[in-house]
Each structure stands twice: as structure tokens, then as C-alpha cells.
Amino acid sequence: MRTNEPIIEWPKEGVRRVPFKLYTSPEIYAKETRAVFRGPAWHFLALAVELPNNGDFKNTFVGEIPIIVVRDKTGEINAMVNRCTHKGALVCHDKKGNKPVFTCPYHNWSFDQTGKLVGVAFRNGVKGVGGMPDTFKTEDHGLEPLRIAIYNGLIFGTFSSETPDIETYLGPEARQFIDRVFNRPIKILGQYSQGLRNNWKLMMENTRDTYHAGILHLFFNTFGLNRLSMEGGIVMSNEGRHHVSYSKLLTDDVTGSDYEDNKLPNMRKGLKLSDPSVGTYLPEFEDGITLQIQTIFPTFLIQQIQNCLGIRQLIPRGLDKAELIWTLFGYEDDDEEMTQTRIKQSNLVGPAGFVSLEDGAVLDFVQRSLRESPDDSSVVELGDETDYTTTKHRVTETAVRAYWDHYRDLMGL
Amino acid sequence: MRTNEPIIEWPKEGVRRVPFKLYTSPEIYAKETRAVFRGPAWHFLALAVELPNNGDFKNTFVGEIPIIVVRDKTGEINAMVNRCTHKGALVCHDKKGNKPVFTCPYHNWSFDQTGKLVGVAFRNGVKGVGGMPDTFKTEDHGLEPLRIAIYNGLIFGTFSSETPDIETYLGPEARQFIDRVFNRPIKILGQYSQGLRNNWKLMMENTRDTYHAGILHLFFNTFGLNRLSMEGGIVMSNEGRHHVSYSKLLTDDVTGSDYEDNKLPNMRKGLKLSDPSVGTYLPEFEDGITLQIQTIFPTFLIQQIQNCLGIRQLIPRGLDKAELIWTLFGYEDDDEEMTQTRIKQSNLVGPAGFVSLEDGAVLDFVQRSLRESPDDSSVVELGDETDYTTTKHRVTETAVRAYWDHYRDLMGL
Amino acid sequence: MRTNEPIIEWPKEGVRRVPFKLYTSPEIYAKETRAVFRGPAWHFLALAVELPNNGDFKNTFVGEIPIIVVRDKTGEINAMVNRCTHKGALVCHDKKGNKPVFTCPYHNWSFDQTGKLVGVAFRNGVKGVGGMPDTFKTEDHGLEPLRIAIYNGLIFGTFSSETPDIETYLGPEARQFIDRVFNRPIKILGQYSQGLRNNWKLMMENTRDTYHAGILHLFFNTFGLNRLSMEGGIVMSNEGRHHVSYSKLLTDDVTGSDYEDNKLPNMRKGLKLSDPSVGTYLPEFEDGITLQIQTIFPTFLIQQIQNCLGIRQLIPRGLDKAELIWTLFGYEDDDEEMTQTRIKQSNLVGPAGFVSLEDGAVLDFVQRSLRESPDDSSVVELGDETDYTTTKHRVTETAVRAYWDHYRDLMGL
């Protein structure tokens, strides 16, 4: 039913322009399921620590596709589509749990922990009548599996046989930063979700947008936790698929920047916190990095904001809705002081976060301004990088451009 | 604007596969209005007992089309589209009532009980100016009528002149089971509606799905009210358009079935009701049938579950929403004990029903799993019937396959 | 992706028929943004009195396009699209206020009161690195402006360079009635909004529909405030783009009309208000007109209902939703008695209005009856006018037909 015309015409400026229609077109959204979520990319599914025991499972999503991740009886991690091969019911509707076998509620077809169909109720009928025909082969009706890769306790899945191995996919730079945070056993301290009133890609762009961090999030620059004038930079990995933005406290020098003399229109002066502990870093990383925002293409994020460690998984919920799952953690060997510090600094993030509350607001502002579904494009000009390599500053939108380049590639746009 | 390509490609296996796109495609949904709801089929509109007096009317729906059913001043039943021929307002917005004439609130055009336009406000203007032109003929602007057929107190309507007479449409087998329940004057005991979060066809399939009844509804098999191992079967009528699934209490023999030795994964053992009266059948039908689930193509259902008698009318409410109207009744000559029995057994059905609550849940689970709008199909293989005739068991999905065959026929798929 | 076929086929009867698909087709809705809201028409934006001081601004909408209207530092009124040229955020999310400059929250791009881009945060990077490339010209990235016209305190905007000047656009007849109401400085007494569950065009038709006023709004004719049998008429302007319906109290003569002998089906007799002050006109206009309903194509309305003066601005909110902003006002020189009179008569209008509550109800009834998205058309036959000129009565739908003629013209239908 589709003509061969492209759904949208990308502007001739390339990824220095991003057509607004990407956030408003149902055709684009439908195509993303096939090209991005079923395409050659690794998608975060769960933390290994969420499935400590054999039989532990968790429900999640890749795009809008419901997925079961489970540690099977041999200890292996498997993932499969949570859609019964009989008539499409969610095979498992519990968020988490432990099961030896997944029995669909509708007609009790049973699937083992690898997704294999192991039981068909009344397959042989009753007293010799009814039941499944002989041509029915259970091996043709397993749950659709995903390939699995585990990197440092992070479980990823992919539908595509073309996705390269996880180490190659991540690239050495991304791996180095993952390793930095996932350097020893972690424990989960909190997990919650945030409903978003915007297309999922607006959130992913936002997380790669080093430009906004020190501007929109006034708390950051007002209280000096993160400024574009600090020592920091952007590290790209696997040709820019993934990025890390980092900075270091105690390296701030505002001279020669818009922070000087309060040139930024919205910046506040003279504010002081009654209890500065929310922003007081308890030293734990030797490299001096106090802020790491790392994205793994296409919908995953790892964060260190001082002592606040966490990951974020993005799930599209229709064209103009999304859900962001936040998981905050510490290390198993954290002492009480460190745990309390992480708890207090948790105020920085999430839907109520001192440095993230604004993202929910502003992305809603973008989606609302686009209700007209305009033909225009956004302008992504900051920074003059021509390839996606490391920069020693963050006054650039290069990581955003890199994102769109890889997105275009998958989508054929 | 439509190309001539089919909206979906039906798999080569025929109705042993049902494409999931049928539940997610807006084009399919739009076409259903024309092909199914305005097509050659009889749609339940009301019970004659709901309109006892001349002038009594009721508002209902065929598909999403609003319909007035009315008993006119001669005692005849008529039905017409509840959409003013002037500018489209609902002519009548009350759910039920008694009216000699239907006056549209917007400009007071009036329609009689046959839908004829009998009054046009200011047709002749005021003092000789304004008003309708001479070319305006009221006979061209009546409410669109439906053909009506009444069978044993059940009022049906159809838009199509090609729909055969009701007796032919039902077929002898369906009529026999209708006659069995509607054997003497009834009285309504209750009426309510259930909002569904699924495409309407999932519910219709569900009601023809004898496979799930004794599995999903654990109450049925746990307390022995209905098992696939009971004496029972499926009766088809009019080439499988309509079906009846029936069973008989006190005929249960679980040997040689998955019920034996508790092989069904979800089955419960050793449960006992404190008050078994909800499942205690007060004998009233001589044929021994204690469960009759009968569907009349495409969206109507008649039920006897022990002494719980009722009908269900399904109304689509958009692509992924529907509404099921439940009406429970007894006979006019019921004594108090029978009425109390029916009241207690009403706990079996409806959105809170011991043997129906799960349908709302599981169909929501299906629709949710399909948010991706996958290209896959469901697998409808149980039973080896090759034509749609009576079976002496219910371990088959033949009634589901029959449904899809007739649906395909109407839809040209 | 569009074929060249028209989205809908207009019936051969012309505007005496209006296809229901206009209210249910997403394609039509999408096209309206381009053809009507960005087309050659003036759209009401604000009252000058809402922006008394330099720097005062207000957020509003043209179609679904968010617009800032602002009085700049020279006292001029400007309007521009409230969508940041950087990445599309609403530049300003406050409903009203006073600002010297509009700073986008996302990355603090700043726009002056004419929409000119005057600040780009970190344009020059930090310490010589990063920042915008030299090719970036702020003059290419101002907020999209609208042309502005102010007529008698009413601020209008248009996107099109082809829209004629406001005087020509309005025409002498419309101007005369605007001048009648806006004859001296006004003050706002109240402002609220009404959510509508219908396509925006149903509301605009309704306001041009002189036929319904004395019929649907029973309060009007029951208590004699407005009857089709009063002296009154319809005045057209600019070939029928705009209309005025007016009538005069104390000129009512029901003989020879459907009001006589209570022929109107829904009319009430013998009712009396305990406190008739809500309908008691305090004379203030010398021409004897006590009711003026004036529409300015395509989405604006001016009203005098006795002493209740107001304007209404219609905003589409998707295919089947709209919002109507009501602003009620008096004159700066009103004495207390007049203000109290206006307050009491405010009960006539708005979502709770004695003569407007029914519009919300009945337009919902229309939209609901159209859920089927029928191929039919409404019938707009009342009155035999062949051109759009003044009539001395209101028993005609000529103003509705005129509306559709101009709509077709813009939409190329």
C-alpha cells in the first residue's frame, strides 16, 4: 500500500537539520518498529542483578514489543517476545517473578525458559477426539527469540542477525566508560518510571544534547554542579552511535564564556542551598570525573551524576508518548554513608530531579508546538566537527548529529 | 484514494491463521462498517420485552451506527439511524423512553415512529419569507430505515436488502437453541455494560472459542461447572455462521484428558466454596443441558449457564475499544426460589463474573501485545474438522474458523 | 504521498449539501492547517486592551499553531509563531505576561519582541572552542512572523501575503457592526474557555445558523428574548465571508409563524422567571438592536446579547475536539448599574449559558452520530437566496452556505 516515495524528504543540509515530521508522522513511527527496534541494534533489556536466581524473569519492551527476559535453569539469560504464538495474548503479565515455565493464561500453552513450546493443552483431545492435527509441530511455534549479549552485567537483546557482537557494537570508548561505572557488583536502590508526553526521539536527542545541560537545568549552573565551562568533553564510540558527555567538578573557569557576567538570560545569582549535601560529592572515582552521561544507541543511558549512579531505558508508547524507566543503584560494598549520599543525591534525577525535571517539561513544550505537524526542521549547527570523534568541550551538538546519522541509516531516510 | 491492493494478505493456510493486523488496522476497521455492519447480516437490536407499549423506544448501535428501535402506534417494531437528515445531530439522545414522534433538538425537525420526516420547523418561513424551497420533499429526508425481523422476542435489524429472511439466516440448528431458551415470556432481571480495551472481533472470537472456556476460567473446571471432558459439543448453523457450545453437568469423566492428574498448568485442587449455591443448578431444562453458549453472527450471544440466562450485544467503540451490553433475564412465571437462584448465579457472568472476568483481562492482554502491529498471525489449528458441522466434543477451534470464513467472505479478504 | 484525487467529492448540489466527511477525515484536518489557518484570511489574536503596556504579551493559537502576540517597546503589536527555530520548543509557555525579550527555556536562544533572534547561548563557544559556525546567520532564524492588522481594538494576524488589508477583508457591512459594539474603550469583565467534543467547523456553522437560535435555545423563545418572528435579519459582508444576525426586542409578532399556537414541538408555555433581571435589557444602543451575532471568517465571533457583550475565539484541538475562548466585556465608562447588568446577563452565555449551553450538547450529538464516518451529507436548504446579500429575516441557512462556499474556495474542494 505504500508508494516508493520516501515518507519525508530530508533537507539538503543533512543532519544539521532535523525535520519536525519525524516526531509527528504515524508512518515514520510504524517504520521505526521494523527498522530501529527490530533492526541491527542492541537494546537494553535488564540488569543481570535483577535476575539473580535461575527462573527469575522480568517483563520489558523493545520499542512497543513486549519482551520476557529470564534466567533459565542453567543460569543462561534468554529473551523472547511476550506474545503467545497461539492467539497473541501476553504469555506472562507479571512485571517480575520466578517461573519454571511460562503458561499463557488464555489456553495454557506452555513455553519453557528459552521460549520453546513445551505444552499445548488438550493437544491430544479428550478421549481420542479433538486436539491438534498431526501436522502441528511444537517446534514451529516457540516464542520469537532475541539474541542476547551481556556486557558487564547489562543484558542486551537484538532481533537482527546482522547486529555485530556487543563489544564491536559498543566500541572501545563506550566500553571504557561502562567499565568505569560497572566496576564491581552493584545493588539496586530504586526504580521508577516517568510518563512522557513526547515522541521518544525527543528524549534520546535530549540526552545527547550537551548544549542544554548547563542552560535548561539552572540548578546545575546555579549551584556549580555542571557548567559548560568546566573541564569536560564528549567521547564518541562506534562512529558516533554512542556518546559520553563528561565533566569534572573543581575545574570550573567561567572566563571567556557566557556564564561570565551573567550573560545567560535565565541564570540565577546569589542562591544558596540550606542543605548543600544534595550536591556534595563524596569522592569515589579516581579519574576526577563527576558527571558522566552516556548513551548507547538507540534508547539506553548510563549516568553518574556525582554519586548518583543510574541507568535509563526509554520505551515508546505511541507517536507522542513515551516512558522512561529509571534505575538507581550503588555498589554492594557501599557503606552507610555512601548509601545515604546516594539517596540524597537521588533528588537530582527522575521526574522530580533538580537537574531533570525540566526535561519532562521542555519536551512536552516541543511536542505541543508541533501539533500543527509543520514542514520545518530543527537547526543543529552548534560545533563545527565534521566527523564523530572525541571533543574536549561540550559546546557542540555533534552527538545529536551523530545520532541522526545512524538513525537515518537504519531508516533509509 | 485507496489503491486496489488488499488491505492485508491472508496467509495461505486460510482460516487456520488469522492475521493480527485485523485487530490493529484502521483501514480494516473503516471497511467493517460498510461490509459487516451495513452488510448482509442480521444484527440484534433489542428484546421485544424492552418495548412493551406502543411508542416505547430504545437507543442502540449497529457497529458504531446509532439506531433507534421503536414500537410504533400500530404495535409494529421499526428501526432507523439516529442521525438527523438535516445536519446530523442525534435525533434522540435518551437511552429509553416513550415518544409519539422524535423531534431533533437542533432545529426541531420531527420524524414519526417509522422515521418519516413529518415536521420541518419554519418550513413555510415567517410571514411569507424564508423557509424551505418548493423543491424540498420531506419524503426524501426520512431517517435511514433498517429492515426488521423478530424471532421469538429477539428484534434484529439489517441495512442490506440481500440479507435472507431471519429463519433462513439463523438456520434450523440456531433456531432450535434459541427456542429452547426463549420458550415462554421472559422478564429482565438486570442490564449493564462492560467497557473492553480490545478490538471487537477478539471478543467475538472469544465467545466462539470452546477451547478457552475450561482453561482460562479456572472457576469452571475447579468447581466442576464446565469441563471439556463433560458430555457436550458444538452445533453449527447456517454453514457455521452461528454456533452453539453446550455441555451437561453430571456427565463429567476426566479420564484420558489433561484434567486427569492435574496436568493443566493453572488448575487448582482442593478448593471448596463456603456457599456452593452460586453453582447449584435448579433443574429447569429437560434436555440436561446446563451450559449453552450460542453466538449469532456477527455480534450477538445467547447464554444459559445453569440458571443464569442472558444475552450479550457487542458494540465496537473504535479500533481498540468495545462495549459489551449484558442483559440477564428469567421467565415471567419464575417463582421466588428461581429468581433468587438466578440472582445468585448472576455472579458467574459480567465484568465481575466468576467465569467471565478473565475475558476482559485476557483480551486486553492480546490487544496490548499487538501494539507493535505485528505482521504475524494467530494459529487456529485445534480440531481437524474440514466442514462446519456438529461435533460431539469441544476440543476444537472449528467455531472460530467458521467465524473467520464468513468474515472474510463479507470483507472480501 | 498524496494522489491527486480530491480527498472528498463534494455533492453536485453544491453548498446545499455538506459532506459529513469534512468533520471526520484526518486528511481534511491536516489540509486545513495549510489552506485555512495559513491561508489568505485574518485570524483574531487578541484584544488590544489585553496588551495595554509595552512588553505585554499573550499566547494564543491560529488553528493549532501556537502564537505569541506582543506589544513591543515602540508600542507596535507583533505576532510570531511560538516555536523556537532552534529545536522547536515553545519559546514562551506563560499564558500572559510582560517581557522585554523571549528566551527559550531549552537552550536560551533569545528573540526580541519582533521575533528577531537576538541571542544564541554560547554562540562563540567557551574559550574559543565550540559555538556556532560562521555560516550561521541569526537573521535566518527569527520566529516566523505573522502580518498584523488592528481594527478598532481587535488584533488580527495572517500568515499569507495575499490576504487583503483588513478593511477590505471585513467589508463595510462587517465594519459597521464592529464599530457599533467597539464604539469606545472597553474593559474585560470575564474570560474563560469551553472544551468542545466536536470538529471546529461544527461550532462555526452553529454560530452562522440563524435557524437554530430560536429553536434549540428554548430560553430565547420561551422568555421572548429572541424569536425568528422578531424584526431582524442577516447582513452579509465581503461576499458572505462574514455575517451578522440581528434582532430587536419589542418587535415580536408571532402571527403566521410556527411560534403561533405553539406549533414548535419543544416549545414551553407558561414559564416565568422569579428574577427576570437576567433578561432585562438596560437600553444602551440607539438603533434598537438587542441581539447581534457576528462572525468574522473563519473562526471569530462578536456578540451583543442585550447588554452582554463579548467575543469568542475558536481553536481546533484535533479532529474531533475544539476549544472556544469567551471574553466578556463592558465599556470603561460603565456605571455600577450597567456592570451589574452585564454580570447578570453573563448567565446567558458560555458553557453554562441559558442560550448557549445547548450548543455544547448538540454539537457533541452531531459528532457522536458521525463516528461511523458516513458518506452522507447534511442538507442546507432553508431559504432561497442565490447570492449572499442582506436579508430582512433569519429563516434561512444562507449564512451557513456562504461559509462553506468560502471554505471550499480556500480548500480547493
Add this chain to the structure above:
Amino acid sequence: MNTRELVEDLQRRYVTQIDDGELEGWPQFFTEDGHYQIISKEALDAGQVIGFYVCTGKGMLADRILTLRKTAIYEPQSYRHMISATMIEDESDGVIIASTNFMVVRTTQDGDMTVFSAGRYRDTIVMDKDELLFKEKLVVTDSNKMDTLLAIPI
């Protein structure tokens, strides 16, 4: 009962009267010159004097119900009020200034429910022959938008 409890008692009876659909009894909760107005916080804060509707005196209160019953055309619907957090702000010379949070769920005959309105009653209450009556009842809504139509009083 202390003053707050007396006011709570009045509010209970007031919302029950409305929720039961016995609208003819609604004016009885007001003094002869009782003032009733539904207006949003936004409008009040802007100094506006016109809100969604106003009744000055028992006659106009009764007329609202008369018109709802006889001339207004709208889909049958009912309200369900929740009230909470009654505060007495002042009491002197037999005049009580009180405020109370309210929320209304509206149900239409098709069975759909919506949160129709939420806000705060700002009441001036007087004692009349052992009975508390509203001298002024300001229904201050949190939203300045009404969904479709406002028929039944809040």
C-alpha cells in the same frame, strides 16, 4: 459540634442534595439574598467579575433549576462530589468565613466518568433560625476551562 463541624455538616447536606439530583432543594441552602458564583481562580486573580455563572438571590437560584428542568437541552448526567479539608478562616458576629476543597466526578448516561471540576468553596455562612445558610458561596475552580457544558450546580 464546633464551627468546623457545623460547616462540614452543611457541606455534606449541600453536596448530597446535588448528587441525589434533588436540585429543587438547592436554593434552600442560601439566604434570601444569597450570592452564588462559579469562577476560576485564574479569573479571580485577574480581578475579573464574570465567571461561569452567577446567581444573586434565591429567585435567580430557583430560575437556574427551572431552566435546567424546562428549557435546557443536554445529555442526562449526574455529579458525585468529594469534599475535604474544611477550614474556618474567620467567625464573628454570627458570620463564618470557611473554605472547603471539592472535586466532582461527572457521569453521563453512556456511563463515561470524568473529573469534571476541582477547586475550593469559599463560603460566607450565616446562622438563620438555628440553621446555617450560605450568604455567599464562591465555587473557585482550579481550571478555567469547562468540558462541553455546565448544567448542574457544583
Add this chain to the structure above:
Amino acid sequence: MNTRELVEDLQRRYVTQIDDGELEGWPQFFTEDGHYQIISKEALDAGQVIGFYVCTGKGMLADRILTLRKTAIYEPQSYRHMISATMIEDESDGVIIASTNFMVVRTTQDGDMTVFSAGRYRDTIVMDKDELLFKEKLVVTDSNKMDTLLAIPI
């Protein structure tokens, strides 16, 4: 405490029991022959005797919970009740006729919240060994439509 306060106390404990998910304790709020029914105002007004569900006696009340726990299959969910405007309509011979507005927000495990039901409890309450018990609890809903399924009692 006066009668109204006693009834309010009963309602507070009743809804807390449900909202806390301690459904096994729910039947304890009823007399041995306690009658519980959820039915819409529309159905009641039409003289219908069957509503959404009914329990006659503590055995059936317990069976509802048994089946919810053991045989019913549905998505995990919880209720949050708001109650308001308790009115005592009659009290004689130790039998109290009372009514109370209620509203329930249902939250499913995906975090979605909906206004699930609103209406009025119409209760007949008796004193049993210093304890108030429901002899009859009629849950009269404003809507005759239930969204998806009704599992937990209201």
C-alpha cells in the same frame, strides 16, 4: 461519638481494609447474613434486581475473595477509596440507615490510574457486641458501565 461519627469510623476501616489489599478481612465487616451488592443507580431505578455482583451471607463474601485469590486471572491492581458526605437517614431499634459518597481510583501494575467507580454506599448497619456491622451494603454506582473487569470489592 454520635451515630454519624460511628458510621464514618466504620467506613474508614472498611475502605482501608480494601485499599491495603487485606481482602481476607473484608467479610468481617458484615453480619452472618450480610447482603452486599454492587449495582448502578440506573438499574436500581429500573427496578432491576441483578447488578454487577452480589453476596448473600458471609460464605459468599468469603468465596469472592477465595476466587479472586485462587481462580481469577487478571492484572494486579489496587484501589484507593475516597469517602465523603456520610448521612444518617434513619436510626431505630439499633438499626442505622446511612449513606456515604465514594470514589475509587484504580491503579494497575503498569502505573496507569483511572477513576474506576463513583457513587454512594447505601448501608443498613447493626450493632453487634459493641461493633457496627453491615447488614446490607448497597454499592450504588453512578455508571452502569464497568471498565474491563471488576475484581476487588468496592
Add this chain to the structure above:
Amino acid sequence: MNTRELVEDLQRRYVTQIDDGELEGWPQFFTEDGHYQIISKEALDAGQVIGFYVCTGKGMLADRILTLRKTAIYEPQSYRHMISATMIEDESDGVIIASTNFMVVRTTQDGDMTVFSAGRYRDTIVMDKDELLFKEKLVVTDSNKMDTLLAIPI
């Protein structure tokens, strides 16, 4: 007033403070070391210690309001609380353990209303100079999902 009535009085004042938008007064409801946390029932049940937000002590409570006023960017909005079913779970040595159902309707400046949160306050309350103060206020939400953003305290 008995303990429950005292706690209800505290809750009434607490929610009125918030709903009136007088957020600067919000920390005054807590002891110097007052602990305030918004966390879902699901997270609590899983033994998690981090929820949507936490304040330990009056300083952090005040900082929340400071940042809302000065650094946070979000659309103007207001809350309307309903509270219900206050239960006293324990009282000893001047320490009261109480819980109360709450529900919040959020209204944004475009006039849209949503049921933003529902759940139960789980409070530890102490008497300080004739005044009840929260030593701990746990806002246990039924949903583990927040819509868009959580700015104003609940």
C-alpha cells in the same frame, strides 16, 4: 479532639497549604529533622530506599521550595488534594503513627485536569509545643509512574 481528629486537623492544614500554593510554609509542618519521602508502594515492597524524592530535615525541605521557585522550569500548575480514611495505628510517648488516603488532581494552566497521584500518607507525628509536626511523612503512591514531572510536593 481525640488523636484521630487532631491528625485530621493537621492533614487539613497541610493540604490546604499546598493547594493554596503557599509552598514556603510547607516545611513548617515538619520537625527540624523531619523526613519526607515520595515513594511508590511497589518500590517500598521491593525494599528500595530511593523513591521520587526525599528531604531529610527542614533545610532540604526549604531547598525544594527554593529550587521550585528559582531554578526549576515547568508549566504553571496547581494541586487539589482530597484526603480520607485517617487511621491511628499507634500512639505512645507522644509519637503518633497514622495513615491517611490521599488523591491529587493536577490542573495545568491550559485548564487540563488529571488524577495525578493517589495513595496513602504514612506519618509519624510528634507533639511540639502544643503543635503536631511530621517527624516522618512517607507519601506512598499507588503508581510507580509519574506523569511528565513532579514539582509541587504531595
